[in-house]
Amino acid sequence: MNPEPIRLFVTGGTFDKEYNELEGSLFFHDTHVPEMLRLGRCLVPVEVGALMMIDSLEMTGDDRGLIVEHCRNAREGRIVITHGTDTMVETAAALGRAIRDKTIVLTGAMIPYKFGSSDGLFNLGSALAFVQTLSHGVYIAMNGRVFSWNCVRKNREKGIFEAI
Amino acid sequence: MNPEPIRLFVTGGTFDKEYNELEGSLFFHDTHVPEMLRLGRCLVPVEVGALMMIDSLEMTGDDRGLIVEHCRNAREGRIVITHGTDTMVETAAALGRAIRDKTIVLTGAMIPYKFGSSDGLFNLGSALAFVQTLSHGVYIAMNGRVFSWNCVRKNREKGIFEAI
Amino acid sequence: MNPEPIRLFVTGGTFDKEYNELEGSLFFHDTHVPEMLRLGRCLVPVEVGALMMIDSLEMTGDDRGLIVEHCRNAREGRIVITHGTDTMVETAAALGRAIRDKTIVLTGAMIPYKFGSSDGLFNLGSALAFVQTLSHGVYIAMNGRVFSWNCVRKNREKGIFEAI
Amino acid sequence: MNPEPIRLFVTGGTFDKEYNELEGSLFFHDTHVPEMLRLGRCLVPVEVGALMMIDSLEMTGDDRGLIVEHCRNAREGRIVITHGTDTMVETAAALGRAIRDKTIVLTGAMIPYKFGSSDGLFNLGSALAFVQTLSHGVYIAMNGRVFSWNCVRKNREKGIFEAI
Numbered sequence: 001m002n003p004e005p006i007r008l009f010v011t012g013g014t015f016d017k018e019y020n021e022l023e024g025s026l027f028f029h030d031t032h033v034p035e036m037l038r039l040g041r042c043l044v045p046v047e048v049g050a051l052m053m054i055d056s057l058e059m060t061g062d063d064r065g066l067i068v069e070h071c072r073n074a075r076e077g078r079i080v081i082t083h084g085t086d087t088m089v090e091t092a093a094a095l096g097r098a099i100r101d102k103t104i105v106l107t108g109a110m111i112p113y114k115f116g117s118s119d120g121l122f123n124l125g126s127a128l129a130f131v132q133t134l135s136h137g138v139y140i141a142m143n144g145r146v147f148s149w150n151c152v153r154k155n156r157e158k159g160i161f162e163a164i
Numbered sequence: 165m166n167p168e169p170i171r172l173f174v175t176g177g178t179f180d181k182e183y184n185e186l187e188g189s190l191f192f193h194d195t196h197v198p199e200m201l202r203l204g205r206c207l208v209p210v211e212v213g214a215l216m217m218i219d220s221l222e223m224t225g226d227d228r229g230l231i232v233e234h235c236r237n238a239r240e241g242r243i244v245i246t247h248g249t250d251t252m253v254e255t256a257a258a259l260g261r262a263i264r265d266k267t268i269v270l271t272g273a274m275i276p277y278k279f280g281s282s283d284g285l286f287n288l289g290s291a292l293a294f295v296q297t298l299s300h301g302v303y304i305a306m307n308g309r310v311f312s313w314n315c316v317r318k319n320r321e322k323g324i325f326e327a328i
Numbered sequence: 329m330n331p332e333p334i335r336l337f338v339t340g341g342t343f344d345k346e347y348n349e350l351e352g353s354l355f356f357h358d359t360h361v362p363e364m365l366r367l368g369r370c371l372v373p374v375e376v377g378a379l380m381m382i383d384s385l386e387m388t389g390d391d392r393g394l395i396v397e398h399c400r401n402a403r404e405g406r407i408v409i410t411h412g413t414d415t416m417v418e419t420a421a422a423l424g425r426a427i428r429d430k431t432i433v434l435t436g437a438m439i440p441y442k443f444g445s446s447d448g449l450f451n452l453g454s455a456l457a458f459v460q461t462l463s464h465g466v467y468i469a470m471n472g473r474v475f476s477w478n479c480v481r482k483n484r485e486k487g488i489f490e491a492i
Numbered sequence: 493m494n495p496e497p498i499r500l501f502v503t504g505g506t507f508d509k510e511y512n513e514l515e516g517s518l519f520f521h522d523t524h525v526p527e528m529l530r531l532g533r534c535l536v537p538v539e540v541g542a543l544m545m546i547d548s549l550e551m552t553g554d555d556r557g558l559i560v561e562h563c564r565n566a567r568e569g570r571i572v573i574t575h576g577t578d579t580m581v582e583t584a585a586a587l588g589r590a591i592r593d594k595t596i597v598l599t600g601a602m603i604p605y606k607f608g609s610s611d612g613l614f615n616l617g618s619a620l621a622f623v624q625t626l627s628h629g630v631y632i633a634m635n636g637r638v639f640s641w642n643c644v645r646k647n648r649e650k651g652i653f654e655a656i
Contacts, residue, residue, distance in 0.1 A: 003309055014352060021438040022487045024342060024383070024414075026354065037308075040286030041274060043324060044308040055352070086352075110205060110349040116444040116608070122204030125289030128308050133297040144201075144208040144292050145167055159350045160207060178516060185602040186651045188506060188547070188578075190518065219516070250516075274513040280444070280608040323514045331637055365636075368614030369602060371652060372636040438533060450532030453617030456636050461625040472529075472536040472620050473495055488535060 003044040006131055007076035008033060010050040011059070011067065013084030015120050017112040028053040032113045033082060036124055044128060047076070056084025064094045071099055078131045079104045088140055089154055096138040096149035104138045105131040110159060119143060167208040170295060171240035172197060174214040175223070175231065177248030179284050181276040192217040196277045197246060200288055208292060211240070220248025228258045235263055242295045243268045252304055253318055260302035260313035268302045269295040274323060283307060331372040334459060335404035336361060338378040339387070339395065341412030343448050345440040356381040360441045361410060364452055372456060375404070384412025392422040399427055406459045407432045416468055417482055424466035424477035432466045433459040438487060447471060495536040498623060499568035500525060502542040503551070503559065505576030507612050509604040520545040524605045525574060528616055536620060539568070548576025556586045563591055570623045571596045580632055581646055588630035588641035596630045597623040602651060611635060
């Protein structure tokens with residue numbers, strides 16, 4: 001049970017939003033994932049790379065194509081993707097239709113990591129556990145639960161993911 | 165993939181240490197696990213119960229017997245135990261020898277949750293993920309890794325768990 | 329040197345911004361000032377009241393009139409006001425021209441309190457100290473410094489207050 | 493009202509206690525005061541120097557002599573000292589009897605800064621404000637209040653400072 005290396009692709013999302021003190025607005029600066037892995041004292045080898053830093057509402061078909069391409073070309077068979085929650089299901093579907101021989105887990109956060117009360121660290125911990133134990137497939141891991149890409153939707157009124 | 169209910173037994177450990185401002189020392193007051201589950205917006209049903217609130221260096225054979233008893237009698241087949249790291253391996257061994265028809269995951273923290281920089285939330289997230297996906301057995305989940313109870317030791321110099 | 333009671337009027341501002349997880353935007357919910365006073369273990373009697381909960385860019389002349397009115401009518405001679413930084417100078421001027429027999433200190437934050445890295449608690453501590461020690465007048469206290477209302481401007485490029 | 497430079501002497505105390513994850517105990521590593529000044533975005537020039545890093549219960553007469561000496565020799569007329577609360581009154585008395593031509597404010601924390609719920613940032617903000625506004629003398633600033641060195645005691649049951 002020696003840990004296989006895991007690939008982690010950052011795409012932005014609430015996870016990585018920061019507060020711009022000059023504008024009083026939210027923006028993306030740099031990913032907090034390496035800092036979160038240090039905070040979690042993560043001892044599994046995780047290779048982090050940022051593919052983009054965007055709000056998932058702004059993600060285009062080309063962006064999704066890029067994510068699929070990077071997952072397909074990654075040497076690792078186990079991949080975590082941090083992603084905005086609004087279109088996480090769409091990206092999971094694009095991956096699920098294209099890639100069948102890897103374990104890919106998408107995760108995110110409802111509250112930015114830089115806010116004291118974020119769910120991000122909890123979600124990152126569970127995503128890294130799910131990606132090590134689940135068989136090939138594409139999954140969404142949020143708030144303790146895990147869903148196959150074709151059995152999940154985001155309930156926007158409640159702000160949660162649920163099985164369909 | 166509807167989530168089965170999970171049983172979570174609290175035994176104390178670094179996880180739940182607090183700072184006594186009158187004495188300037190560390191002590192146990194009450195468990196922070198329910199607060200951590202709220203912070204993680206956990207949507208898996210988790211039933212939390214505190215069996216004891218002690219430093220694991222003070223845990224006796226009787227205490228371990230009590231933990232085994234509670235795990236055996238729990239209705240749930242999936243159990244997480246929060247535990248001090250110093251004797252986590254001993255408790256895992258007591259459970260591993262006694263119980264073979266459940267999935268039990270022990271977890272803890274190197275830094276108390278009430279300290280801003282705790283690994284506790286990350287570990288709790290991964291423990292809840294491992295307990296949902298691993299087959300029957302007793303495991304230790306710390307810092308992204310998971311070990312079977314009979315293949316792990318704590319390296320006290322480095323303060324980490326490692327495979328044996 | 330028994331502490332006189334202090335009046336604290338909340339008007340909103342960055343101090344009290346929160347993250348709306350359904351919308352992914354910032355909003356005002358309720359003031360965090362009582363929680364901050366508890367965190368600071370404040371032992372000076374402070375009476376907190378919210379006059380409004382708005383971004384100071386949206387503050388109108390009527391809003392400023394209301395703040396002046398409440399300060400004039402307060403029984404206390406020492407008043408702290410939490411306020412957005414964008415128009416803090418304007419509100420201080422309205423107060424400075426109208427009220428000469430009280431000590432009034434406006435303060436705020438560059439980063440919302442609910443973000444882990446806020447300057448709010450530091451500013452609140454200093455505002456409460458300045459209001460207890462300065463003579464009658466209207467002041468702005470930000471980031472360790474204090475300015476009379478008619479000797480200060482906000483440098484918007486740098487996001488700081490400076491003497492004029 | 494241009495800010496005079498302030499001298500800040502660190503002596504240790506709860507302020508700067510950290511958690512040793514290998515031992516599970518509290519210890520002193522390095523001072524957090526510069527990090528706290530950055531968090532407070534402090535714009536007053538503060539020169540920080542550590543004289544010692546100890547629990548104030550272990551502070552000897554020699555240690556107090558050293559503190560008095562450093563305060564006397566400092567170029568600055570305004571000095572803040574971070575100090576454990578247990579013997580803060582004794583050190584204040586040693587300073588109060590020896591130095592009459594400077595403004596010296598001692599402050600501390602009931603909870604270590606590295607714990608999420610510390611009163612340290614609030615106290616530091618108020619100490620820096622008091623030291624800028626009070627006349628010559630030696631003071632203790634804790635939890636929003638300020639006391640002259642010869643009118644204060646620590647109430648150990650309640651864990652607070654009170655006037656005598």
